[in-house]
Amino acid sequence: MEWWEAAGLLVGGILVLMALGLPVAFAFLGINIVGVVVFMGGMAGVDQLVDNASGALTTFTLVPVPLFMIMGELFFHTGLAMRVFDALDKCLGAVPGRLSYMTVGGGTLFATLSGSSMANTAMLGSLMVPEMTRRGYKKHMIMGPILSTGGLAMIIPPSTLAVLLGSLARLDVGALLIAGLVPGIILAAFYIAVIRIQIARDPDAAPGYAAERASAGEMARALLVxxxxxxxxxxxVIGLILLGWATPTESAAFGVLAVVILAGLYRCLTLEAIVKALTGSLAVTAMMFMIILGSSTFSQVLAFSGATSGLLGFAMGFDVSPYMMLLAMLLILIVLGMFMDQLSMMMLTLPVFIPLVGSLGFDPIWFGVIMLLALELSLATPPFGMLLFVMMGVGPPGTTLGEVARAAAPYIACTFILIALLTAFPGIALFLPRLAGG
Known part of the structure; x- marks a missing residue:
């Protein structure tokens, strides 16, 4: 069988099964079985499939995933998140559009304490939408900051998806986690600039209102406490990795411990909060691990069939610059993001992209950050961007998909600008990993 026929059978089969509504995990598992039977010798290949699938879930590098999820859920359900927003509210006073600014500031901080974009967006929506609606904010000033800042959890450590990407692509997970910190902060600054421009163009989009101005002492106390x-x-989570004192798995455990200690000190660590945090974490982690289980051998089957080497040879045969090839990979991710979830996209593209990145001479950690940004974009691309639907669920009554997509458009442009900056100046992403590596 020619490489393009093998690629068509495997990749096309997965797309067809998902289009028919089969869950992602079972679509990958079904095509894997077909692939091992066709390319790896029947039942002997199925035995190898089972061995590889079990090994994929018992790898130590996946341990941070449930730990980061527990940390974020505890932060939300214990009320620690509300304390942060209350403190920021005191500091901003009567600044025009202060609720939008507070969304970006608080959401960015929560992103460093969460690791889940969906949890970040849902939390921001439930906290900010009622108050912003009551104050007369226009829909795009409500949904744009919430949707975009929610996605920051995908790149700012601790990012659950960064752990999965590093594990699946055989990258240094610690380096990939801290590489996203500076780009994430720059992206948050871009979001603040967008809000400022929108308010300058249309002051009625975020009406000002009288607010009790806190004294300098009250603001200092709110920030300190x-x-x-x-x-x-x-x-x-971040400092221990930067100092080289802990692995990502150990830092995730310390992060959970730190949240538990803080919740205990604030006397908000209740049994109800613990049960809700563990239940929410279990549901999301089980979903992620099911997809990994179904897709764990896909890259091996793709390589064994000759499709990977054929695709690489085909891609390298074009007389284009490495950056044009990078642009093509980004376009593929953005198009796939219109129809697929992020884990499925990673499983489908990493077996080809990672060898191709090595052939093109790009730094794999740098590319990992670029890919995370592209995956963040895909969260907000219609028709199936997951954060679009989360935002519709927590947004103002009567919100449509088109309104959410239009509100997200200026912030999506910010992500494209950041990708261009990272391409021109890779040190933005690689500075901290190089510093941590000595």
Whole structure:
């Protein structure tokens, strides 16, 4: 069988099964079985499939995934997140559009304490939408900041998807996690600039209102009591990796411990909060692991069939620059993001993209950050971007998909600008990993 026929059978088969409504995990598992029977010698190949699938879930590098999920869920359900927003509210006073600014500031901080884009968006929506609607904010000033800032959890450590990407692509997970910190902060600054421009063009989009102005002492106290202690969690997750004192798995465990300690000190660590956090974490983690189980051998089957080497040879046969090839990969991710979830996209593209990145001479950690940004874009691309539907669920009554997509458009442009900056100046992403590596 020619390589393009093998690729068509495997990749096309998965797309057809998902188009028919089969769950992603079972679509990958079904095509894997077909692939091992066709390319790896029947039942002997099925035995190998079972061995590889079980091994994929018992790897130590996946341990941070449930830990990061528990950390974010605890932060939300114990009320620590509300304390951060209350403190920021005191500091911003009567600044025009302050609720939009507060969304970006608080959401960025929550992204460093969560690891889940969907949890971040849902939390911001439930907290901010009622108040912003009551204050007369226009829909795009409500949904744009919430949707875009929610996606920051995909790139700012601790990013659950970064752990999965690093594990599946055989990258240094710790380096990939901290590589997203500076780009994430730059992206948050871009979002603030967008809000400022929108308010300057249309002051009625975020009406001002009288707010009690806190004194300097009250603001300092709010920051010291409700925000500064959260630095313990940030240090546990990011600082320990930067200093080389802990692996990503160990830092994730320390992050959970730090949230538990803070919740205990604030006397908000209740049994109800613990049960809700564990239940939410279990549901999301089980979904992720089911997809990994179904797709764990896909790259091996693709390689064994000759499709990977054929695709690489075909791609390298074009007389184009490496950056044009990078652009093509980004376009593929953006198009796939219109129809697929992020884990499925990673499983489908990493077996081809990672060898291709090595052939093109790009730094794999740098490409990992670029890919995370592309995956973040796909969360907000219609018709099936997951954050679009989350935002419709928590947005103002009567919100349509088109309104959410239009509100997200300026922030999507910010992500494209950041990708261009990272392409021109790779050191933006690689500075911290190089510093941590000595």
């Amino acid at each position: 409700n925000v500064a202690p959260m630095g313990l969690v940030v240090f546990a």
